Every structure is written in structure tokens, then in C-alpha cells.
Amino acid sequence: MEEKDRDHRHHCHRDSPTPMKKAYYISRNGRLxxxxxxxIHLFPDHPLRLKDVSDWLAxxxxxPMPFLYPWS
Incomplete structure (x- = not known):
């Protein structure tokens, strides 16, 4: 029974999203x-993409916030 519980906890932990802390800068008139x-919370097998950041900011x-600024 203990082995089954351990496997279940490992499976749940692996499939749960992991919080990732990111910094971003806004530039106005060429000045940061x-x-x-x-x-952002991501699954371990999911790479961070710019779209993830803009979706979360929305x-x-x-x-409309992510669409007010150019992204790079």
C-alpha cells in the first residue's frame, strides 16, 4: 500500500504545474x-514561450495589455 501511495504522489507531482518567476521590462520612447x-505556472515538460507570458499578462x-507593446 505504501508503494502505491508513493507512486501516486510522484505521478501527481510530476503532472502539476511548477511556478516560474520571470522579469520583463517595458520600453517607452526608447527608455526602459x-x-x-x-x-507563471507551467508543466515541467512544457517550455516557456513568449505567448505564455503574453497570455498570462492578459x-x-x-x-488588451499585451497588445499595447511590441515584444521581443
């Missing part, structure tokens, strides 16, 4: 503003 910090700051 202070850094902004963001925590959730946090409102839908």
Missing part, C-alpha cells in the same frame, strides 16, 4: 522602465 515581475492586467 523599472522591471516588472511575474509568476489574464492579470486585462485583455
Amino acid at each position: 522602465e523599472q522591471p516588472h515581475f511575474l509568476e 489574464v492579470l492586467r486585462g485583455n
Whole structure:
């Protein structure tokens, strides 16, 4: 029974998203503003993509926010 519980915990842990802390900068008129910090939850086998960041910003700051700035 103990082995089954351990396997279940390992399986659940592996399939749960991991929080990743990221910093991003906004540039206005060619000058960088202070850094902004963001925590994104990703699955271990899912690489971080710029789309993930912009989607999460849309959730946090409102839908049009990611489209107000160019991204690179």
C-alpha cells in the first residue's frame, strides 16, 4: 500500500504545474522602465514561450495589455 501511495504522489507531482518567476521590462520612447515581475505556472515538460507570458499578462492586467507593446 505504501508503494502505491508513493507512486501516486510522484505521478501527481510530476503532472502539476511548477511556478516560474520571470522579469520583463517595458520600453517607452526608447527608455526602459523599472522591471516588472511575474509568476507563471507551467508543466515541467512544457517550455516557456513568449505567448505564455503574453497570455498570462492578459489574464492579470486585462485583455488588451499585451497588445499595447511590441515584444521581443
